[in-house]
Amino acid sequence: MGATIKDVARVASVSIATVSRILNNQPGYSEETKRKVMKAIKELGYQPNAVARGLINKKTQTIGVLFPDISSMLSSAILGGIEEVTHEHGNSVIVCHTAAQGNKTMKYIQLLREKRVDAILWVSEAMREEYYEVLLDMNIPVVLISTESNRFQFPYVKVSDKSASFSATEYMIKNGHQKIGMISGPKEDLISGFPRYEGYKLALHEYGIEMKEERVVFSNGFDYDAGKESFKKLINHSPEITGVVVASDEMAMGAIVAAYRLGIDVPDDLSIIGYDNLKLAEMAVPPLTTVAQPLHELGQTGAEMLFKMIETGEKARNIILPHSIIERDSVRPL
Amino acid sequence: MGATIKDVARVASVSIATVSRILNNQPGYSEETKRKVMKAIKELGYQPNAVARGLINKKTQTIGVLFPDISSMLSSAILGGIEEVTHEHGNSVIVCHTAAQGNKTMKYIQLLREKRVDAILWVSEAMREEYYEVLLDMNIPVVLISTESNRFQFPYVKVSDKSASFSATEYMIKNGHQKIGMISGPKEDLISGFPRYEGYKLALHEYGIEMKEERVVFSNGFDYDAGKESFKKLINHSPEITGVVVASDEMAMGAIVAAYRLGIDVPDDLSIIGYDNLKLAEMAVPPLTTVAQPLHELGQTGAEMLFKMIETGEKARNIILPHSIIERDSVRPL
DNA sequence: ATGAAAGCGCTAACAG
């Protein structure tokens, strides 16, 4: 089982050095010997051992991806993009979803370190001092996807949450809405919570609309149930609103259902705009108007930055990917 | 950068063998030396090199997971289960989504082979002779998740598609429905297409209901759009039906929307039952009654079987996981 | 154009 380069060399009656040269097409062999070697390889069903290669080359052709416990719909789309370009580069990806309970992030970083991954993609999780230190110590390229760090100098690719949320709110305004509520994520979430809230406030401000505190509710998450609950609170405090900006599609789905239960028709009685453009947005009734994050592209771009860093050794520049409004049927022009 | 076992040995003034013993807690060292060594390790920030270990142990503590291009919602739930137990066993997972266009499956198998993964989890894709051969040649444990192979002897864990579909249909019948349609997956899909169709037929037969060909439509996929299109066809051919069994939740979502557009109320005019119990099932309006596959558990169980095989060397037994009906609001008792 | 030999970092006999 498992022929080695030695076996190939023996069968082809050449040295292992020659086989190695042929395998890595480095100069220094005749066509004649190449034929012999290729024949031996075929005969033996030889497969190069990437582990041995990794040991000597100090490159495993493997990158690690760290995901926090975000919506699986978000993460799988991003992962798709990552995998695509990773495979194009002949590498593979080890995934680590840092589970909800018990912060395993540190443990996973250690794991990736022992496995000697060539680089790390850090998705959607806030960078922290303790992580930063070991990541830095590992001395490999790291890029952040859908998160940023001013304090820690890793390049990132993301959508501007504030700006995207601004656009969502602006879209409402341009559709004639003035009394606009918001279902926000957690205020303490500095990545996707607070910035989206800020974008909302900013849009109101820029369009000269007074911002009322009771028109925004901060959920403690971004999921469906959070959306449902938050909607009830919101509509309770501020029944006068005609539109609501929701910080995630999942929450928006919850809001639509909660509204439906209360006999509030979307979009006839109330307009709703989501955030993310998950696949489920188009499945909503009514189909959800939302501001799209290019999820797949986020993954692709992050991976591309990573490989550029691996190849050139230079640090990549930060990239802000454009968001866009996907017009469907949940917002009614007033 | 990167202290090695040698450095540790030098700093602790012992031999590398002793360090190795301590690292792998094998007998043969005094508490005294252990302290010295641990101190050196800490000082140097030493991290064992899993690549070197893998080379000598012929175990990489890494498993490969092959996914076809199935719904991301399905795959991410299964992957979650896989990751959970894989990490519990101190292993990591390399994921390979065999993309839609261009069958890269073979290429990925080769990749996993070169990387010397210890085992492979084969998810939701039909096994084929050409894959089987190289998998067998790799001589590592393989388990199939959500797919089976009678012809090829790999153990599997799955839900009985036929039986689950039987249950879904039976549920309709027990709720008083007699004229029951079906939106099936592709007839040629021997894993999730045909068996679910069979379960439907069987249930009708067992309950003495005549099966009418025009009441079933075979989609060419399992997604939302397929569901929408298929529903239109179905209701066109067979407007008399009072219930429809749909072979996936995504298609069921499509069916609900298509029905809605046609002014058909679910469940008042028509009952619908889905299949999978994806997260989106509860987000539907009305919330979708469906037959649940224990997705996370499918992943867990598959991984557990794999590790048992790795540890004991014995082949695992096939496991059929139970499905269950999740009652929500899309089926109305007649 | 080809081969011999020295490791990559680690584990596992085998000696002491």
Add this chain to the structure above:
DNA sequence: CTGTTAGCGCTTTCAT
């Protein structure tokens, strides 16, 4: 209890 040594499978000088 501890050290010496021989590799794991491969790449890479350095000779020839």
